[in-house]
Amino acid sequence: MTSRVPALDLVSHSPDQTRQVASTLARLLRGGDVLFLQGPLGSGKTTFVQGLARGLGVREYVQSPTFILVMEHRGVLADGTPVRLYHVDLYRLEEQDELTTFGLEDCLSDPSGIVVIEWSERLPAQWVDEYLVVRFEPLADTKRRIAFFPFGTRPRAIVEALRKEVAGGAKRPAAPGA
Numbered sequence: 001m002t003s004r005v006p007a008l009d010l011v012s013h014s015p016d017q018t019r020q021v022a023s024t025l026a027r028l029l030r031g032g033d034v035l036f037l038q039g040p041l042g043s044g045k046t047t048f049v050q051g052l053a054r055g056l057g058v059r060e061y062v063q064s065p066t067f068i069l070v071m072e073h074r075g076v077l078a079d080g081t082p083v084r085l086y087h088v089d090l091y092r093l094e095e096q097d098e099l100t101t102f103g104l105e106d107c108l109s110d111p112s113g114i115v116v117i118e119w120s121e122r123l124p125a126q127w128v129d130e131y132l133v134v135r136f137e138p139l140a141d142t143k144r145r146i147a148f149f150p151f152g153t154r155p156r157a158i159v160e161a162l163r164k165e166v167a168g169g170a171k172r173p174a175a176p177g178a
C-alpha cells in the first residue's frame, strides 16, 4: 500500500520535531478526518499523537492506550470548534470482533471526532473510506523518516496544506527529503 511515492516526505531529528510536525498537521484537521500511523515498534507513532494533541490543545498527557484500545481526548480545532481526538492502538488487537466491542465504528462516525490509529495495518481496509497514512521509519537513534500517503480527496488536501506549512521557511519543523 505504501510502496508508492509519498505525497510528502520529511525527516525528523528529535522527538520534539516529530511532535512539532504533528502539531502543525493538527491545526489543519477537522472532525471526520482519519489518520493511520504505521511503522515498527518505537518508531514514533505515539510521539506523533502527543504532537497532534498539543496542536489540538488537549490538556492531559497522551500515552498509548494499554488495556483498552482507544483513549478519548477533548481538544479544539484551529477555528475554536470543540473536537474529540480518538487515539486508537491496535497493537494488542487479537480478533476482529474486538473492533466492534470497543466501539471503533462509533469513533469513526462521530462527525466531531478525529481518529488516529496506531498499527492500522490490523484494520480491515473496508473500514474507512478516506484516510491519511503516516509512515514512520527509524533512520538512526533520533532520526525518523515521516512519509505521508493520502488516500482520498480530503487527505490529499490536508497533505498539500501541510506541505505548504513545512515549506514556510522559519516555520519549517523538519527538513524535507531524506
Ligand SMILES: Nc1ncnc2c1ncn2[C@@H]1O[C@H](COP(=O)(O)OP(=O)(O)OP(=O)(O)O)[C@@H](O)[C@H]1O
Binding pocket: 012, 013, 014, 015, 016, 017, 018, 039, 040, 041, 042, 043, 044, 045, 046, 047, 048, 064, 091, 118, 136, 141, 142, 143, 144
Ligand atoms: N525523531 C524522533 N521522532 C520520534 N521519536 C523519537 C525520535 N527520536 C527518538 N525518538 C524516541 O523513539 C521512541 C518512540 O516511541 P513511540 O512510543 O512514539 O513509538 P511507537 O511507534 O508509538 O511505538 P509502539 O509501536 O510501541 O507503539 C521514543 O522513546 C522517542 O523519544
Ligand SMILES: [Mg+2]
Binding pocket: 045, 046, 047, 064, 089, 118
Ligand atoms: Mg505507540
